[in-house]
Amino acid sequence: MSNEIEIGRGKRGRRAFSFDDIAIVPSRRTRDPQDVSVSWQIDAYHFETPIIAAPMDSVMSPATAIALGKLGGLGVLDLEGLWTRFEDPQPLLDEIARLAPEESTRRMQEIYAEPIKAELIKARLQEVRAAGVTVAGALSPQRTQEFYADVVAAGVDLFVIRGTTVSAEHVSSNAEPLNLKRFIYELDVPVIVGGASTYTAALHLMRTGAAGVLVGFGGGAAHTTRTTLGIHAPMASAVADVAAARRDYLDESGGRYVHVIADGGIGRSGDLVKAVACGADAVMVGAALARADEAPGQGWHWGPEAHHPQLPRGERVQVGTCGSLEEIMFGPGRQSDGTLNLVGALRRAMATTGYSDLKELQRVEVVVSPYQPR
Template sequence: MARDSRPEGQYTDKLRVPEALTFDDVLLRPKESRVEPDEADVSTRVSTNVELNVPVLSAAMDTVTEGELAVEMARQGGLGVLHRNMDLDEVVSEVEYVKRADELIIRDVVTASPDQTVREVDAMMENAGVSGAPVVDEDDEVLGIISGTDIRPYLEVGDADEVREAMTDEVITATEGVTAREALELMYEHKIERVPIVDDEDRLTGLVTMQKILQRREYGNAARDDDGSLLCGVAVGPFETDRAVAVDDAGADVLFIDCAHAHNLNVIDGARDIKESVEADVVVGNIGTAEAAEDIVGFADGLKVGIGPGSICTTRVVSGSGMPQITAVAQVADVAADHDVPVIADGGIRYSGDAIKAIAAGADAVMLGSYFAGTDEAPGRVITIEGKKYKQYRGMGSVGAMQSGDGDRYLKDEPDEEDEYVPEGVEAAKPYKGSLEGELHQLVGGMQSGMGYVGAETIPEFKERSEFVRVSSAGQQESHAHDVMITDEAPNYSPGE
């Protein structure tokens, strides 16, 4: 085509670009309020059918969320999302670990036979880490119960005697419908610490223990399913239908289609196939535009937003593509709200103020990685640098994570040589922070403060009532501690974040 025949403005029109904003570009406009921060209700939906008491998820990263952290997230009211860099057996085992952690009725019960010796049962209970066991016959009918107090020390029976001689044969049992309160009343009335659960024929189906009941009481704000088990999220690839079905069968509550660019027609087709194959809710991401939301919202139970905002993500500088997070969330939320589909803001959150800004932009919940990477429960290894403790943290687009199996998250084939990887993330370290409970307390407390300043008691009311103001670079500087030397750091603020 001759130069003069080109349409006028073919390239210069691209320079008339829309503005896009991120967290530091805006502040919430304070409003008249009667809401005390501690009274703000932060419960929310994370997907069509799953509700949380805290609007926070931990990222599906191999240095952030495995079973231990997922359990603690759910106990605190949020949701942990298990990462993809585990083989199928491992991830199924981790899902089962989370679902069993706070179950009222223990299903995998350690049992004893009346014909075993006291010595054998004593060793068996010690290896299993339990202090008592129901005694059952070959048909699982409950005959009695034996505990450490029955056999230590061996006063009336020898360690070579049979269990039938040492067990308590007057057993207090309950049926499947027993509640925690009813079981606790039985335990207090009969001065026992465990109650076998039996069917109509007195066959053992489970066990309730005092320890489990007290544990449930301790975590009264936990995120649980209808059966009382802790909620669990799992990341799966868009083309991993078999993996999705396996973790769904294991009890996962929400599956997260884990892809760096979900507005890809092949990814959408794969996500739709997974949605049709499982009972769990399916959240699709990551996306960053209204157009992507429109193409996905018709079948997804939730949308996850974030193209390159993470602290260890280099997608924007490597690929030149991305969307500043406040604008990305707002665009997706405009579409999702019309379909009543929740939105999760994933990445870029350094402070609790960023998290509540994401909610104001239209998100229903936020997902964080680096914020939790330094906690005790995160799986990253502890390292020491110049006398200070840190925990390993890496992006799922880093070379290390790609080598461990997550390269297809970025829709790339695994190369033959290490130097042929094209990473979109780095490996780093986060200062050691202590317990996840403490970090989450500071995060949620800050979010509640934001709701108080706006005068909103609930997340939906906050989203409706909140307004943004633009902030200049001078305003950004003014927002931070300035013109001072900090001598005592606050638990929820570090100027280097």
Template sequence: MANDEFFSEKLRVPEALTFDDVLLRPKESHIEPDEANTETRVSRNVTLTVPVLSAAMDTVTESDMAIAMARHGGLGVLHRNMTEEEMAAEIERVKRADELIIRDVVTARPDQTVREVDEMMDRRGVSGAPVVDEDDRVLGIISATDVRPYLEVGERDEVREAMTDEVITAPEDVTPREALELMYDHKIERVPVVDDDDHLVGLVTMQGILQRREYDSAARDENGRLRAGAAVGPFEEERAVTADEAGADVLFIDCAHAHNRNVIESARAIAGSVDADVVVGNIGTREAAEEIADFADGMKVGIGPGSICTTRVVTGAGMPQITAVSQVADVARQHDIPVIADGGIRYSGDAIKAIAAGADAVMLGSYFAGTDEAPGRVVTMNGKKYKQYRGMGSVGAMKSGGGERYLKDTDDEEEEFVPEGVEAATPYKGTLESELHQLVGGMQSGMGYVGAETIPEFKERAEFVRVSGAGQQESHPHDVVITDEAPNYSPDQ
């Protein structure tokens, strides 16, 4: 290339596409939408019933969201704008939520006072506790009704005077049905689980059994506990180990631009230090995918597509999401590594297009930020309810510790931030369950139009067609005034 052609050559650029630029080409189908199986992998060793994750944002995913996501077959990724201790507690709360056998049991000693145990149960959020001796052998069980309001016993009396000492126990191999029958037969709500020597090893509760039966498609680990994801900073190996020890199934390297030599080396070290799967992101090119393919258990794709992300306009850098996903997926497929499309999804049709481009699952932020389970604050504007939503690159999130995601030093409190996100409000939507139902239902319909029964089959069969500006306009409702809003469509999205 001649010297006088250097800059003009840069303008011979490849085309990059995003969701509105393409549509799925309909094909002959024998698949009804309800028959479509959305099971997928999000990392090498973690499978979900539905291909959906909630984003690691402090106005989207804390334990309430993560529990709800896992119960409905997806995965919630806890944000990292909290202390290590808080993060570990949030992970443990998710893992304990639907356990058949609760292993971390709150216990009482027979010589404790009723008042001490009452305060302990209140502090730990439980309504009963097995009473054990110094060798953890079960002596009895005490419940809130035994100690409140101190009618039968005084608050200074010992637990042995208030406890029920005829205790029904169950062996470690007890099944949900057997435990439920014990509870019905003896009119009790909790059964201590003991080993062959009568040492306490866990507790089964009526509430836990009923929740497991209600959420039969939940995402669970090999021990039947709900799946949990957690975000860690690109250089936070200690936090990653803490999250791993707390029980996180998947750790997500939380970085806006993971194609960075220091980030990659740190992520490789983290992957070698934990048992959990490690998903590395965000990336947007095949070159980035090739750099992490030797150690990553998953790849997360998205450079600036989020609704509250300003990376592309602030930095001038980015990659339209359909092209980014397809480039990463070309590399990931060679190494059997799952791909997660993160950001830019407004409708269920966008989500299934991301799968068609090569993703195995999608991650959403604003889509879920308006639900009851999201931690954002509810505000009312012009008579309508909204929930607080902010990008992790916003000033507020950076001040809370999110700046490292953008490889920016946040230690200096007087530093003036250069944000790559905004703070906003998103319409209040109600329950996560209803939003997931519409999202996954739309994705299943997309699979039906292509004639694919499974996610892998859909990725093979799906073909795209390009859409013009007129075609985009034609895709939306037009030439009408919408009188009743549909639950899965808003022209303002």
């Protein structure tokens, strides 16, 4: 059955769905919430929750990465952020939180013009390692060639290559592009790479040897990619497409499983549940954790696209604060808007629909039921 819609006589388009467009359906069985498992594992690293913090300065500092690791999640440091450009970025984080909206982009471009320092990359990652939690850092594809040796030397456990979109077939007439397959083969740590938002792009990334693929394209709270570039990938369809690529690659490779990580559009607990239902093994969240009292952004949230020197494709947005990092992860919830107790909500949804672990929840029935806010 075709899912295409005629846009005009000369163009047809496939209908795609966001998390707001779908819902999950209870089955014939229910469970006690304490009897379900929300843990997952990638390579040799096991986590008690499927929550990965996005590598954004408003979300992750070495201190919050350590705190999230001790709560059973994974904090990923942005190795191109303020913490690797300045010895003490706190005054600049304070300044960004006070900026007037009309001057925020220009001033952030000035602040982020400071060069990245290899010695600070090592220092920040070693700080996390000293705390005894899993160490993860992220670079964009453009910076990976330049700094990956420093990342590995610092003792990173998981290496993330994250961009608005990452392909295994980047073409450039100006510079030698990163050969992902060769790079991952030669690297001695698991690599998570993305974003990808289509079946074909994800399948190609899986063939490079990546341990995980990030799914998303400019779908986060701080992105303006749709208005600046006209590009958007509704997350429910994107995750389901990439999960299909994972299934087919599992057959093609003779049993190699690549983890699918939803990255974008997950602002509240219900979005987390629906991401897993569409096939995600874990989720990478930004705004949801930027609301923590301890978050470096102090109630503001922004990504690297917000200070791009030539074409900003994001903005600094006010998300406010709603509780501590522990309360956001495990509650107790003091409001019913899905901002607190993300893990508790996931457990409750799994118990209500009768599934005992995340892999089982990927089989839950999903319906198209667009959300109508009150």
